[in-house]
Amino acid sequence: MKNKIATGLKVLALALTLSACSSGGNDQVKIGFVVKQPEEPWFQDEWKYAEQAAKEKGFTLVKIGAPDGGQVLTAIDNLKSQHAQGFIICTPDVKLGPSIVAKAKADGLKLMTVDDRLVDGSGNAIDTVPHMGISASKIGEQVGQAIADEMKKRGWNPEETGALRISYDQLPTAKERTDGAIAALTAAGFPTANIVNAPEAKTDTENAFNAANIAITQNPKYKHWVAFGLNDEAVLGAVRAAEGRGFRADNMIGVGIGGSNSALNEFAKGEPTGFFGSVLISPKRHGYETSVNMYEWIKNDKAPPQLTLTTGQLITKANSAEVRKEMGL
Ligand code: FCA
Numbered sequence: 489m490k491n492k493i494a495t496g497l498k499v500l501a502l503a504l505t506l507s508a509c510s511s512g513g514n515d516q517v518k519i520g521f522v523v524k525q526p527e528e529p530w531f532q533d534e535w536k537y538a539e540q541a542a543k544e545k546g547f548t549l550v551k552i553g554a555p556d557g558g559q560v561l562t563a564i565d566n567l568k569s570q571h572a573q574g575f576i577i578c579t580p581d582v583k584l585g586p587s588i589v590a591k592a593k594a595d596g597l598k599l600m601t602v603d604d605r606l607v608d609g610s611g612n613a614i615d616t617v618p619h620m621g622i623s624a625s626k627i628g629e630q631v632g633q634a635i636a637d638e639m640k641k642r643g644w645n646p647e648e649t650g651a652l653r654i655s656y657d658q659l660p661t662a663k664e665r666t667d668g669a670i671a672a673l674t675a676a677g678f679p680t681a682n683i684v685n686a687p688e689a690k691t692d693t694e695n696a697f698n699a700a701n702i703a704i705t706q707n708p709k710y711k712h713w714v715a716f717g718l719n720d721e722a723v724l725g726a727v728r729a730a731e732g733r734g735f736r737a738d739n740m741i742g743v744g745i746g747g748s749n750s751a752l753n754e755f756a757k758g759e760p761t762g763f764f765g766s767v768l769i770s771p772k773r774h775g776y777e778t779s780v781n782m783y784e785w786i787k788n789d790k791a792p793p794q795l796t797l798t799t800g801q802l803i804t805k806a807n808s809a810e811v812r813k814e815m816g817l
Contacts, residue, residue: 518573519548519573520550526553529748530720532748533749533771541780542779545783550572554579575598575599577599577601578602582607586609598786602775604621615794615795620774621795622665625668628671630800630802631665632676635716650704651673651678652700652703666717685703686700686703692725699725712740715730719744720745720746721744727754736761743802747808751808765802773798
């Protein structure tokens with residue numbers, strides 16, 4: 489009896505070894521993860537969770553930062569020459585959509601997008617490319633609501649309050665986010681006339697700072713300010729600019745979107761700042777889940793969902809650790 493089991497186990501082990509050999513193992517799968525702003529904590533987190541997927545599934549992840557169109561096209565060729573089978577991208581410019589689709593096709597690479605959805609020549613979303621983004625309008629509304637609630641709590645007179653809209657309207661998800669914030673603010677009674685548009689040239693803290701600085705200087709009549717934008721960096725820039733003009737924690741309510749280190753570093757400061765809160769979104773879903781989807785597509789021919797929109801949750805200095813834990817971060 490014992491002998492029979494031992495022989496059986498040996499046969500099983502041999503069969504497993506053979507099947508692993510014939511499929512070539514998982515190490516042949518290679519996936520690119522291209523992001524527009526590799527220095528931004530959100531994208532570093534996305535990469536971190538993509539790495540986790542690579543470890544678990546046993547594929548190779550190639551991380552590439554591509555801050556402009558030229559670098560995106562080079563990155564795709566680069567992936568092709570490294571024998572990758574597919575890539576996930578957050579492009580620096582969604583209007584590169586048709587070129588990215590064409591290049592991926594020419595190079596025989598599967599393509600998925602994350603965060604920023606590609607558009608065609610008429611500005612419409614390219615819906616043939618599987619995409620994972622955030623529910624931008626809804627999350628923007630959460631931002632606006634959080635600001636309105638906090639203003640009310642502080643008893644601010646809306647007439648004496650200016651709202652900085654740090655805008656980047658060439659990116660549809662950015663416009664949807666700030667429009668959502670405005671919708672919630674105005675629904676709560678905030679005067680439309682007090683919304684100051686401050687366009688940023690790039691979606692980082694420095695450019696947001698410059699945009700906010702000009703807007704605050706040009707509008708000296710307000711006693712308090714609130715600020716929102718497409719991400720935490722936009723709001724951080726606004727908060728720093730306001731500080732420079734004497735508006736500190738008790739006269740500024742900034743609510744960002746992201747909830748990665750840009751926000752957490754701010755909450756970790758001993759004294760509260762004008763950065764009141766952030767709507768936490770999930771770099772885990774955007775990094776890990778997209779990578780697993782791409783892996784399944786390459787390995788098992790299982791196509792990813794066409795469109796996934798993820799949700800967010802407000803965090804403040806008081807509850808950020810708790811909520812991040814709940815979200816598995
Ligand atoms: C865009 C923004 C990022 C992040 C992401 C989800 O790409 O630029 O900061 O918010 O969407």
